[in-house]
Amino acid sequence: MIIQPRVRGFICLTSHPEGTAQNVKNQIEYVKSKGKIANGPKKVLVIGASTGFGLASRITAAFGSDAATIGVFFEKPAAEGKPGTAGWYNTAAFEKEAQSAGLYAKSINGDAFSDDIKKQAIELIKKDLGQVDLVVYSLASPRRTHPKTGVAHASVLKPIANPFTNKTVDFHAGVVSDISIQPVENEEDVANTIAVMGGEDWKFWIEDLKAAGVLADGVKTVAYSYIGPELTYPIYRNGTIGKAKDDLENTVPVINDLLKDLNGISYVSVNKALVTQSSSAIPVVPLYISLLYKVMKAKGIHEGTIEQMQRLFADRLYSTDGKLTLDEKGRIRVDDWEMRADVQEEVAKLWDEATTENLEEISDIKGYRDEFFNLFGFNFPEVNYEADTNEVITVPSIE
Ligand code: NAD
Ligand code: NA
Numbered sequence: 001m002i003i004q005p006r007v008r009g010f011i012c013l014t015s016h017p018e019g020t021a022q023n024v025k026n027q028i029e030y031v032k033s034k035g036k037i038a039n040g041p042k043k044v045l046v047i048g049a050s051t052g053f054g055l056a057s058r059i060t061a062a063f064g065s066d067a068a069t070i071g072v073f074f075e076k077p078a079a080e081g082k083p084g085t086a087g088w089y090n091t092a093a094f095e096k097e098a099q100s101a102g103l104y105a106k107s108i109n110g111d112a113f114s115d116d117i118k119k120q121a122i123e124l125i126k127k128d129l130g131q132v133d134l135v136v137y138s139l140a141s142p143r144r145t146h147p148k149t150g151v152a153h154a155s156v157l158k159p160i161a162n163p164f165t166n167k168t169v170d171f172h173a174g175v176v177s178d179i180s181i182q183p184v185e186n187e188e189d190v191a192n193t194i195a196v197m198g199g200e201d202w203k204f205w206i207e208d209l210k211a212a213g214v215l216a217d218g219v220k221t222v223a224y225s226y227i228g229p230e231l232t233y234p235i236y237r238n239g240t241i242g243k244a245k246d247d248l249e250n251t252v253p254v255i256n257d258l259l260k261d262l263n264g265i266s267y268v269s270v271n272k273a274l275v276t277q278s279s280s281a282i283p284v285v286p287l288y289i290s291l292l293y294k295v296m297k298a299k300g301i302h303e304g305t306i307e308q309m310q311r312l313f314a315d316r317l318y319s320t321d322g323k324l325t326l327d328e329k330g331r332i333r334v335d336d337w338e339m340r341a342d343v344q345e346e347v348a349k350l351w352d353e354a355t356t357e358n359l360e361e362i363s364d365i366k367g368y369r370d371e372f373f374n375l376f377g378f379n380f381p382e383v384n385y386e387a388d389t390n391e392v393i394t395v396p397s398i399e
Contacts, residue, residue: 001081001083001391002387003015003389004378007172010280010286011280011281012372012375012376014083014376015376016083016089016376016377016385016389017084017390017393018377019376019377019385021093023093023374023380024090024093024097025097027305028063028097030306031059031063036065037064037065037314038318038320039318039320040065040313040314041067041220041313042065043067043068043130043133043134044061044067044069044134045070045072045125045135045209046061046071046136046138047072047135047136047139048073048136048138048139049071049091049136050075050086051073051086051087051276052274052276052277053271053308054073054136054138055091056309057312058071058094059094060312060313062094062098062103062105063103064314065318067103067134068103068105069098069105070105072110074109074112075088075109083391086377088109089393091395095395096396105397107395109395109398111145112205113141113146113201118208118209121209126214129214131219132209132214132215133220134220134222134317135209135221135222136222137205137223138223138224139197140276140278141196142154142155143155144195154192155196155244156189156192156240157235157241157282157283158182158184158235158239160183160238162183162234163181163183164180164183166231167179167287167351168284168287169359171286171369172369174356176287176354179283179284181283190243194244197241198244199223199247199248199249199250199252199255200247202248202251203251203258206258210259215259216262220264220265220266220317221266222312222332223269225245225248225268225269225270225271226270226271227270227335228273228285229339229344229348231288231351232285235285236282236285241282248268252266252330267331267332268332269316269331270327270335271308271334272334272335272338273285273289274305275368276305286368287363288347288351289368290365290367291354292343292347293364294350294367295343296337297364297367301340304371316332317332350362350363
């Protein structure tokens with residue numbers, strides 16, 4: 001079938017198998033170009049492995065330090081004339097590249113919040129790897145069915161105390177406008193968002209993996225967080241999602257306690273704002289990202305997910321000097337370049353100036369759009385999008 005982008009709101013309903021494969025290939029090439037990561041991970045479980053930071057983590061582990069990887073995600077293959085999801089195609093491409101490189105790679109498609117998928121992952125680790133020495137937790141989801149209570153929690157993206165009015169952009173149309181977002185109406189919205197995006201499920205994973213004896217001595221685990229600039233605080237860090245991130249970060253000492261007798265350690269890494277399927281759904285944030293990209297590219301310090309994860313692994317998690325600088329709250333900061341004072345000052349200035357009329361000129365809205373379409377395998381010069389392509393692609397390790 002001929003697959004073109006079909007956009008509705010901030011999501012793209014179609015994905016291109018060859019384009020997503022190109023995306024994966026480009027990420028692999030980047031990691032290889034940086035050389036081997038000394039003392040990197042060898043057996044890795046990535047939860048949320050099919051897109052965004054999780055996929056980039058998996059690629060970095062595999063092609064940066066020859067790690068065997070098991071990836072868990074929630075994706076759909078092609079069905080009834082509809083292409084599969086980007087994460088499905090990404091994984092198919094990743095597994096094929098891993099196989100040709102002689103690297104073990106298997107995947108589990110299902111609800112990572114469930115007890116059943118945790119069991120499946122544990123069985124697979126036992127059967128094929130014995131133990132894992134790194135667990136990456138990179139889920140981003142709008143909902144979670146709690147495995148113990150059966151309650152279905154839905155997260156919300158809202159301010160907490162007051163309405164929030166600021167600029168936002170429709171990045172497809174290039175229109176800048178004001179948006180007012182009403183605060184949560186009840187504490188339940190906050191609790192639900194924490195239930196979905198907080199640290200409980202990360203803890204459940206580590207508890208189950210530990211109880212099954214599949215965590216190696218010295219195991220590391222890392223989950224991802226975000227802070228960002230003050231202008232997005234009301235909707236992000238001080239909003240419902242920020243409360244969930246607080247909870248995730250507060251889970252670090254709890255997990256460290258669990259890992260103590262294994263000499264293991266857990267981290268939260270605060271990552272840079274990037275175009276992913278999840279971040280394009282947050283109001284205000286896409287305008288910030290398009291201005292941030294402009295400033296960081298001009299300074300030669302722009303990074304995408306793969307550059308971020310390669311730096312996280314090589315310079316932080318597995319730094320050769322064994323020294324790891326953490327912030328005052330014990331977090332790894334690979335958002336350090338985003339948060340540099342000179343970067344933030346310039347973004348703040350552009351923020352005040354941004355209008356529909358000057359958007360193309362003062363922001364990198366074009367780069368934003370490009371990266372958005374790249375997520376779904378579009379806008380790659382190597383791919384002929386007019387040509388028929390086979391949408392029925394299998395992930396080798398999944399029947
Ligand atoms: P993403 O949407 O690209 O990836 C989410 C992953 O989770 C996918 O692999 C998806 O299949 C998987 N997933 C979702 N629900 C699932 C379920 N029920 N069961 C199994 N798998 C499921 O998101 P991302 O932007 O890479 O986010 C990953 C983490 O990084 C999140 O914690 C996010 O808050 C954080 N982060 C994102 C940014 C950003 O700007 N995008 C910045 C800093 C931190
Ligand atoms: Na991810």
